[in-house]
Amino acid sequence: MSTIRDKLREYRTAGYYTEFEYHWTMAVDLDRCTGCEACVVACQAENNLPIVGEKRMRQGREMKWLRIERYWDGDYPDARLNFIPMLCQHCDEAPCEIACPVFATYHNQDGLNAQVYNRCIGTRTCAVYCPYEVRFFNWFTYTWDEPLEQQLNPDVTVREKGVMEKCTFCVQRINRAKDLARDEDRRVADGEAQPACAQACPTDAIVFGDRNDPDSAVSRKLEDPRAYKVLEELNTHPSVVYLKNAREPLAGHEDDDHHGEESDSHAASPVMWSEESSEAVA
Amino acid sequence: MSATRELMFDHGQPSYSEVNNDVINALTTTTWRYWVTLGISAGTALLFFVAPWIYQIIVGVGAAGMNRNAMWGTYLSNFIFWIGLSHSGTLLSAVLHITQSDWRKSIYRSAEAMTLFSLMTAAMFVMVHVGRVWFVHWTFPFPNPMELWPNFRSPLMFDVMAILTYLTASSVFIYMGSLPDFAAVRDRSTGLRRRIYAVMCFGWRGTAHEWHTLGWAYTFFAVLVIPLAVSVHSIVSWDFAMSTVPGLHHTIFAPYFVCGAIYSGTAGIVTVMWMLRKFMGFGRYIGQLHIDNLSKLLLVLSLIWTYINICENFSGWYSGTSFEYEAILYRIWEGPFWWLYWEMILFCAVVPLVLFSRRIRTNWNLMLVISILINIGMLTERFVIVASSLPRKFLPDVFGTYFPSLVEISITVGSFAIFTTLFLLFVKIFPAVSIYEVKETLNPLRRREAHT
Numbered sequence: 001m002s003t004i005r006d007k008l009r010e011y012r013t014a015g016y017y018t019e020f021e022y023h024w025t026m027a028v029d030l031d032r033c034t035g036c037e038a039c040v041v042a043c044q045a046e047n048n049l050p051i052v053g054e055k056r057m058r059q060g061r062e063m064k065w066l067r068i069e070r071y072w073d074g075d076y077p078d079a080r081l082n083f084i085p086m087l088c089q090h091c092d093e094a095p096c097e098i099a100c101p102v103f104a105t106y107h108n109q110d111g112l113n114a115q116v117y118n119r120c121i122g123t124r125t126c127a128v129y130c131p132y133e134v135r136f137f138n139w140f141t142y143t144w145d146e147p148l149e150q151q152l153n154p155d156v157t158v159r160e161k162g163v164m165e166k167c168t169f170c171v172q173r174i175n176r177a178k179d180l181a182r183d184e185d186r187r188v189a190d191g192e193a194q195p196a197c198a199q200a201c202p203t204d205a206i207v208f209g210d211r212n213d214p215d216s217a218v219s220r221k222l223e224d225p226r227a228y229k230v231l232e233e234l235n236t237h238p239s240v241v242y243l244k245n246a247r248e249p250l251a252g253h254e255d256d257d258h259h260g261e262e263s264d265s266h267a268a269s270p271v272m273w274s275e276e277s278s279e280a281v282a
Numbered sequence: 283m284s285a286t287r288e289l290m291f292d293h294g295q296p297s298y299s300e301v302n303n304d305v306i307n308a309l310t311t312t313t314w315r316y317w318v319t320l321g322i323s324a325g326t327a328l329l330f331f332v333a334p335w336i337y338q339i340i341v342g343v344g345a346a347g348m349n350r351n352a353m354w355g356t357y358l359s360n361f362i363f364w365i366g367l368s369h370s371g372t373l374l375s376a377v378l379h380i381t382q383s384d385w386r387k388s389i390y391r392s393a394e395a396m397t398l399f400s401l402m403t404a405a406m407f408v409m410v411h412v413g414r415v416w417f418v419h420w421t422f423p424f425p426n427p428m429e430l431w432p433n434f435r436s437p438l439m440f441d442v443m444a445i446l447t448y449l450t451a452s453s454v455f456i457y458m459g460s461l462p463d464f465a466a467v468r469d470r471s472t473g474l475r476r477r478i479y480a481v482m483c484f485g486w487r488g489t490a491h492e493w494h495t496l497g498w499a500y501t502f503f504a505v506l507v508i509p510l511a512v513s514v515h516s517i518v519s520w521d522f523a524m525s526t527v528p529g530l531h532h533t534i535f536a537p538y539f540v541c542g543a544i545y546s547g548t549a550g551i552v553t554v555m556w557m558l559r560k561f562m563g564f565g566r567y568i569g570q571l572h573i574d575n576l577s578k579l580l581l582v583l584s585l586i587w588t589y590i591n592i593c594e595n596f597s598g599w600y601s602g603t604s605f606e607y608e609a610i611l612y613r614i615w616e617g618p619f620w621w622l623y624w625e626m627i628l629f630c631a632v633v634p635l636v637l638f639s640r641r642i643r644t645n646w647n648l649m650l651v652i653s654i655l656i657n658i659g660m661l662t663e664r665f666v667i668v669a670s671s672l673p674r675k676f677l678p679d680v681f682g683t684y685f686p687s688l689v690e691i692s693i694t695v696g697s698f699a700i701f702t703t704l705f706l707l708f709v710k711i712f713p714a715v716s717i718y719e720v721k722e723t724l725n726p727l728r729r730r731e732a733h734t
Contacts, residue, residue: 056344059349060349060350060351060682061344061349061350062350067679067680069677069679069680070679071678071679084679086677086679095525095526098433098435098436098437098524099436099437099438099524099525100433100436100438101421101432101433101436101438101439101441101442102420102421102430102432102433103430103431103432103433119420119430120413120414121412121413121414121415121417121418121420121421122343122412122413122414123411123412123413123438124348124353124354124413125436125438125521127350127353128353128354128525128527128672129524129525129526129527131526131527131675131676131677132676132677133350133351133675133676133677133680136350137343137350137353137413138342138413139342139343139344139348140341140342140344141342161341161342161343161344161413161414162342162343162412162413162414163413163414164413230677231676234526236526
């Protein structure tokens with residue numbers, strides 16, 4: 001039964017990476033997230049994100065690879081604010097990757113959803129196909145005012161107009177850690193490669209690591225019963241896992257919470273990872 | 283058969299020489315009005331299309347009104363509109379050729395030209411749309427030292443291939459069908475024009491062998507073009523349908539787009555026929571029979587189109603997926619473009635119902651109005667699909683809106699000028715009515731009279 005499925009998968013993914021040397025994964029503990037946006041600032045500084053200004057911001061053209069989404073529960077005064085840091089989910093079955101006509105976005109050997117700026121011709125199809133809306137287009141060539149260009153990160157390209165960009169899981173830091181590990185003839189140790197957002201988070205809500213290593217901090221987080229993925233029903237198999245905010249239900253919102261428990265139990269079951277869950281669907 | 287022949291010509295049958303005179307005179311005698319019209323449309327194309335485009339290339343695609351939520355806008359919806367408009371010409375001509383419908387013979391040349399030029403306009407929109415137009419050739423699978431290939435999984439890649447194939451096949455089809463007519467023009471002209479047409483007709487002499495080969499090749503291409511035309515708009519629809527976006531992710535999109543394309547293309551043919559009658563003096567060759575038949579086709583297509591629209595909304599409502607349901611609701615009622623949606627329903631589903639009346643079907647002026655209304659409806663249909671789905675996908679935190687900027691509106695207007703310019707050039711280069719095939723439909727009796 002599964003052989004046909006395997007063959008289909010093999011056919012579908014010919015020439016593409018399906019097994020990864022490292023499988024970089026991020027776990028975001030929403031219970032710990034205070035919405036302070038330190039991660040957003042860290043990302044902006046690390047990845048040479050342009051400051052687009054108020055006018056462009058109002059036009060909906062801001063460049064924030066990582067944003068804190070805010071969702072309100074209940075009505076005033078019994079209201080509560082929930083935060084979800086939203087960034088590129090590095091989906092293993094990424095909708096954006098099939099869209100690009102020139103292979104500017106593809107899945108690399110580390111399970112990262114890579115974006116090749118030089119190859120991008122700007123059809124913007126990947127952004128349309130992305131259900132998380134975490135891809136950002138350079139509508140203009142942005143510049144930095146006089147002293148500010150001094151603080152640009154030399155490890156990261158500055159993008160020009162007409163190019164799509166998005167969160168890379170700080171691939172420059174991952175590559176540095178891998179280079180170091182290769183020199184010393186070992187694998188990258190847990191916690192050695194840290195994206196800027198994880199490093200900046202004051203409450204350690206963001207945990208980053210290699211899913212292939214069963215002892216890594218992120219692998220342990222994945223076994224948490226609170227773990228779930230955003231828009232899992234679209235079958236994108238994201239590499240970012242969120243740990244549910246487990247708080248007392250608001251008065252008068254037991255129904256909402258009941259719904260939440262349902263998805264909780266679903267997420268807690270072992271059919272979380274790609275192969276098994278596709279089996280379950282089949 | 284003879285009844286059809288009688289109906290084809292409103293003012294009695296022309297003789298052989300009259301056909302030659304009428305068509306070739308339209309080619310050779312040019313009034314000042316033509317030059318003024320050509321000047322205005324070429325000027326409009328430069329001012330409204332080329333100038334804003336150059337501006338956009340210099341500053342970046344940000345000159346258009348698109349934003350993070352609506353990464354696609356009017357450029358893409360216009361692209362689909364023009365591809366759609368291209369759908370009737372060659373397809374209709376080919377279908378009518380292999381079903382041996384004689385009435386096609388006086389209208390097919392300009393219908394095919396319409397296909398060709400709207401395809402070219404659509405291709406322009408691809409280039410206006412992309413962020414870095416100077417690298418657009420990377421979508422072609424050409425050998426290069428980096429050994430980089432396009433992504434064969436991408437629907438956009440299929441698109442490039444399908445459109446290029448269709449453009450090539452349509453060009454060959456219209457050129458091959460014009461060979462005997464180029465020869466006719468050559469025989470009737472002198473000087474430089476004669477030399478140019480001598481080259482263009484590939485030295486056509488009109489031998490039995492040449493006629494036989496032409497007929498065979500023409501039928502071959504007609505059969506080839508039909509599946510191509512259907513595939514092109516199916517593939518264009520996959521640009522949308524292969525995404526996960528609610529409101530676009532429909533399996534019905536391929537037949538929906540093909541039907542809509544033929545619909546708007548047929549309406550376009552009616553508009554062009556009216557122009558040819560009015561300004562080129564082809565009233566003798568394009569008559570009651572043609573408009574009646576085209577209107578019947580429009581009526582059928584409008585009914586199919588309405589049915590598919592009902593299906594789309596019903597399945598959105600019935601799906602139980604809140605995303606899909608909300609996308610439909612946003613499109614038809616809650617969004618900023620709800621009035622455009624109902625305008626499109628009015629123009630494309632309600633207005634064409636009057637075509638049940640034969641008196642309206644054969645009224646050229648009324649048909650001009652209806653055909654233009656249909657194409658306005660189809661233009662907004664494409665816009666509504668794009669502009670009401672993309673700003674609201676899944677995550678409510680990033681919901682946005684989209685409204686086209688001045689640059690986008692100007693380029694949209696300019697694209698019509700580009701199409702008009704190309705068509706005006708066409709009517710002075712190609713015989714806009716097929717001379718030899720109109721002659722084929724003449725009564726044998728008249729043939730003898732013409733020779734005496």
